[in-house]
Amino acid sequence: MEKRVRFRSRWLPYLLVFPQIAVTLVFFFWPAAETVRYSMLLQDAFASKIQFVWFDNFTTLFQDPNYLASFKLTAFFSAVVAISGLSISLLFAVFADRVLRGANVYKTLLIWPYAVAPAVAGILWLFMLSPSIGILTYVLRSYGVQWNYYVNGNQALLLICVAAVWKQISYNFLFFLAGLQSIPGSLVEAAAIDGAGPVRRFWTIVFPLLSPTAFFLLVVNIVYAFFDTFAIVDATTQGGPAQATQILVFKIYQDGVQALDLGGSAAQSVVLMVIVIALTVVQFRWVERKVQY
Amino acid sequence: MKKQLIAAMLAAAFVLPAQAVTEIQWWHSMAGKLGDKVGEIADKFNASQKDYKVVPVYKGQYDESLTAAIAAYRAGKPPQIVQVFEVGTATMMAAHGAVMPVYKMMSQAHEPFDPKAYLPAVTSYYSDTHGNLLSMPFNSSTQVLYINKDAFKKAGLDPEKAPQTWPELMQDADKLKAAGIACPFTTGWQSWVQLESFSAWHNVPFSTEQNGFGGLGTRLEFNGPVQVMHIQNLSDMAKKGTFIYAGRKDEPTGKFQAGECGMETTSSGSYANIKANAKFEFGVAPLPYYPSVKGAPQNTIIGGATLWVMTQKDPDVYKGIAKFFTFLSTPAVQLDWHKSTGYVPITLAAYEEAKKEGLYKERPGFDTAILELTNKPPTPNSKGLRLGNFVQIRNVIDEELESVWSGQKTAKAALDEAVKRGNELLEKFQKANK
Numbered sequence: 001m002e003k004r005v006r007f008r009s010r011w012l013p014y015l016l017v018f019p020q021i022a023v024t025l026v027f028f029f030w031p032a033a034e035t036v037r038y039s040m041l042l043q044d045a046f047a048s049k050i051q052f053v054w055f056d057n058f059t060t061l062f063q064d065p066n067y068l069a070s071f072k073l074t075a076f077f078s079a080v081v082a083i084s085g086l087s088i089s090l091l092f093a094v095f096a097d098r099v100l101r102g103a104n105v106y107k108t109l110l111i112w113p114y115a116v117a118p119a120v121a122g123i124l125w126l127f128m129l130s131p132s133i134g135i136l137t138y139v140l141r142s143y144g145v146q147w148n149y150y151v152n153g154n155q156a157l158l159l160i161c162v163a164a165v166w167k168q169i170s171y172n173f174l175f176f177l178a179g180l181q182s183i184p185g186s187l188v189e190a191a192a193i194d195g196a197g198p199v200r201r202f203w204t205i206v207f208p209l210l211s212p213t214a215f216f217l218l219v220v221n222i223v224y225a226f227f228d229t230f231a232i233v234d235a236t237t238q239g240g241p242a243q244a245t246q247i248l249v250f251k252i253y254q255d256g257v258q259a260l261d262l263g264g265s266a267a268q269s270v271v272l273m274v275i276v277i278a279l280t281v282v283q284f285r286w287v288e289r290k291v292q293y
Numbered sequence: 294m295k296k297q298l299i300a301a302m303l304a305a306a307f308v309l310p311a312q313a314v315t316e317i318q319w320w321h322s323m324a325g326k327l328g329d330k331v332g333e334i335a336d337k338f339n340a341s342q343k344d345y346k347v348v349p350v351y352k353g354q355y356d357e358s359l360t361a362a363i364a365a366y367r368a369g370k371p372p373q374i375v376q377v378f379e380v381g382t383a384t385m386m387a388a389h390g391a392v393m394p395v396y397k398m399m400s401q402a403h404e405p406f407d408p409k410a411y412l413p414a415v416t417s418y419y420s421d422t423h424g425n426l427l428s429m430p431f432n433s434s435t436q437v438l439y440i441n442k443d444a445f446k447k448a449g450l451d452p453e454k455a456p457q458t459w460p461e462l463m464q465d466a467d468k469l470k471a472a473g474i475a476c477p478f479t480t481g482w483q484s485w486v487q488l489e490s491f492s493a494w495h496n497v498p499f500s501t502e503q504n505g506f507g508g509l510g511t512r513l514e515f516n517g518p519v520q521v522m523h524i525q526n527l528s529d530m531a532k533k534g535t536f537i538y539a540g541r542k543d544e545p546t547g548k549f550q551a552g553e554c555g556m557e558t559t560s561s562g563s564y565a566n567i568k569a570n571a572k573f574e575f576g577v578a579p580l581p582y583y584p585s586v587k588g589a590p591q592n593t594i595i596g597g598a599t600l601w602v603m604t605q606k607d608p609d610v611y612k613g614i615a616k617f618f619t620f621l622s623t624p625a626v627q628l629d630w631h632k633s634t635g636y637v638p639i640t641l642a643a644y645e646e647a648k649k650e651g652l653y654k655e656r657p658g659f660d661t662a663i664l665e666l667t668n669k670p671p672t673p674n675s676k677g678l679r680l681g682n683f684v685q686i687r688n689v690i691d692e693e694l695e696s697v698w699s700g701q702k703t704a705k706a707a708l709d710e711a712v713k714r715g716n717e718l719l720e721k722f723q724k725a726n727k
Contacts, residue, residue: 042721042724042725043725044384044387044388044725044726045363045384045388046363046366046367046388046390046391047367048388048389048390048391049725049726049727051724051725060721066714131539132539132544132547132548132551132553133547133551148537148538148539150538150539150540150544150695151538151695151698151699152699153699238541240541240691240692240695241692241695241696241698241699242692242693242695242696242699242701243692254685254688255685257356257357257360258356258360258684258685258688259682259684259685259688260359260360260363260384260682260684261682261685261721263725264721
């Protein structure tokens with residue numbers, strides 16, 4: 001077969017792309033449209049009485065102080081998870097890059113947590129830090145720290161931050177390592193010859209060349225912190241105590257699936273969707289300008 | 294050609310003689326040993342007749358299986374029987390057209406059915422205002438006090454004398470703490486035990502309109518003086534370290550089973566697990582009360598779940614479901630379920646059988662649950678609760694109570710806030726179900 005970049009037939013490209021578009025339409029756009037529709041309805045669980053209420057669900061939402069608290073919490077949580085995730089994995093990648101002996105061992109071990117599903121990661125940390133039976137709890141107690149995240153909201157928040165960051169470090173590490181290895185060694189060596197110290201070399205040469213990777217990872221980490229951390233919260237703290245870990249995505253589940261408040265939960269989904277879209281747009285318009293390709 | 298013909302005939306021969314057995318899908322939330330028991334019951338029924346086959350399916354926890362049933366109904370493929378927790382009663386009752394009330398189904402199928410044969414505390418919770426039973430009682434539990442007898446001995450307390458009143462319990466907790474027990478008292482299902490049933494046990498209202506039985510206009514009232522006093526007492530205990538909060542649901546039972554806690558108030562349904570896992574001697578006692586409150590102790594409210602029948606397109610299957618319900622209510626099945634699980638026997642006949650067998654002499658404290666439920670005839674404050682959006686309301690109560698245990702709010706402030714937030718949810722339910 002001849003290798004071609006341009007297709008000769010008119011319909012073949014559409015046919016080949018069609019399955020992906022169909023999946024996107026069915027599993028992303030259709031549910032999103034239904035969510036927007038649900039957010040404007042007030043209905044009972046069995047859909048036997050449906051009333052169209054325009055934006056009532058949204059006004060109720062924004063007047064609810066618990067929802068606004070959840071907002072602040074989610075912003076804080078996402079910032080912590082994204083920033084620590086990126087910085088710690090960058091540090092590991094820089095170290096792993098310099099190692100000569102046993103480099104593969106370090107890389108493999110650092111990448112393993114990525115294979116763990118978020119719910120399993122939550123259970124892992126639950127067993128280690130459970131106030132009743134956790135191993136780390138006993139260690140902390142011997143140092144005098146009363147670890148009981150059922151009562152202490154800050155400890156609960158710490159728990160989910162740690163579990164969320166732990167999982168994401170390997171993913172970031174992988175990309176950062178690949179990025180570092182694609183930087184020509186000659187540039188760094190030239191700077192070293194000119195007398196630049198390691199820190200200076202890193203911030204003026206390595207980091208700017210790493211910026212495409214860093215930008216990509218920033219977008220991915222923010223989306224992860226907003227959405228994929230649901231499983232970790234569900235497996236460990238269930239939004240408690242007293243809403244200390246009730247991030248937006250978990251509140252949607254609690255109100256929609258557990259409490260069967262479909263209108264309110266759909267409104268929250270719409271708001272969350274708008275926020276993440278806005279964040280991504282902001283990132284692409286402003287942060288990307290600083291990226292040096 | 295001949296080979297193909299023979300093959301086709303053989304295939305048809307395997308398909309044709311299969312009887313048209315009507316399948317009855319039973320969606321439940323009984324996990325572990327309980328699930329095994331459910332399977333046994335279904336197998337026994339299936340073996341006893343040839344027309345219907347009950348297929349139990351574990352669909353996750355109570356809220357998950359309710360959501361699954363609702364989604365299935367919306368998709369036009371509901372299961373025949375679904376086990377719904379008591380908190381979902383108002384949601385199921387408001388579902389016009391989705392649910393087939395049990396009393397109607399039984400009379401249409403000409404199955405003998407006498408609501409008086411069941412425990413009054415159970416039927417009153419699940420009947421409409423005319424006294425018609427809407428769902429079939431299956432697993433009902435109530436709140437009891439478990440004590441660690443070994444811990445009591447260590448603290449110099451009499452292990453056969455569990456505290457009967459809350460003041461006694463608070464004193465016992467102090468002694469347990471002095472003896473070095475890290476967790477003198479804990480509670481599971483805090484909303485259910487310490488507020489909902491607490492109010493019924495002391496004959497004070499939880500919400501207006503007879504706790505919601507009177508209609509959708511009900512509003513919460515659990516921030517009354519008796520409840521505030523009790524939660525404030527628990528808050529003081531938490532500050533002293535004699536009450537250790539360990540979770541909203543059944544997580545504290547894990548601590549009790551491990552021997553860490555001296556006393557726990559939780560569901561009578563946890564008996565089976567505690568008996569299997571505790572490496573110490575334990576006792577069962579009724580829920581404590583305040584002797585200063587007039588009318589206490591009244592009776593406790595049930596927890597657990599019942600079986601609801603979803604409306605089916607083909608009415609023939611109702612006959613099968615009705616037969617199955619009759620089977621479930623036979624004393625033999627009820628007694629076996631009660632013995633294996635710790636849930637109360639739903640029928641008076643099964644209770645009498647258990648007494649005759651000497652079950653309660655063999656297992657002291659096993660009849661605590663049923664004695665609490667039948668302590669006195671129910672008053673409007675103690676028949677049960679019927680609130681819309683109850684799952685969300687319980688979440689609200691859990692959150693506000695947690696802010697009390699962590700020292701952020703006083704009992705009065707937390708209960709007032711919980712009532713305010715809960716009433717908003719009740720208004721929403723009323724609007725959506727007008």
